[in-house]
Amino acid sequence: MNTSPSSKALPHLDARLSAAAAFVRPGSTAADIGCDHGKLSAWLAGSERCPLVFACDLRPDPLAKAQRACAHLGEKVQFRLGSGLDVLQPGEAQDIIIAGMGAQTIMEILNAAPWVFDPAYNLVLVPATKHSLLRRWLAQRGFTLQGETLAHAAGRWYAVMNARYIADPHEPKGLWCLCGLVEGQPGAEEYRAQQLVKLKKYRRGLTAGPEAEAVDALIAEVEAGKWP
Ligand SMILES: C[S@@+](CC[C@H](N)C(=O)[O-])C[C@H]1O[C@@H](n2cnc3c(N)ncnc32)[C@H](O)[C@@H]1O
Known part of the structure; x- marks a missing residue:
């Protein structure tokens, strides 16, 4: 029986977070921005989809929750406290998940980190509100949607977006x-x-x-x- 720390049962992901995890590239280093409960970080590291995950949150209490959820994963999950992508150096993570925040906050986070306007980064965005405005913003800034999955969770439909910068700003x-x-x-x-x-x-x-x-x-x- 495998008794390594990461063999602990993977957390259950709802349809929204499962769809987000599916867009994360196997083998990439991921950043879970606004990780809160830490389930997605724990799943990505525990399933070995990602060798390293940065679990990041603006507030100490959610980050502490994530630390508890990922405690068995050792160095595979690192924790960063702070706003958006300010907590990362460019290139530290290639796959960036921002889930469960309003579109406006997601746009502000991306605007504040111009280094993600680069095709090297795989963005997984799950806006809690104003999906349309986020799609329009992405197109206007030169991103394309490589994929998008509808997910039903907590009685609502969510759009799980997989975006990549392709330097083609246009009015969609x-x-x-x-x-x-x-x-x-x-x-x-x-x-x-x-x-x-x-x-x-x-x-x-x-x-x-x-x-x-x-x-x-x-x-x-x-x-x-x-x-x-
Ligand atoms: C509703 S929870 C979403 C948790 C998880 N990502 C999910 O989708 O289930 C939103 C989390 O984002 C965090 N948050 C809000 N604004 C943020 C920012 N600018 N940078 C990092 N985290 C932020 C909050 O503290 C909270 O823990």
């Missing part, structure tokens, strides 16, 4: 922003309806101006409706 189509690459996946029609409801709610909170006009155009495009 509205429907692509709303639904990304999920057409044909189980739950895709429900996801699209969920996205439209959220977009309309977001629109109601905007005052007149360029952002309101852009969102109106997007709603009209979706309601006219085809998949991207």
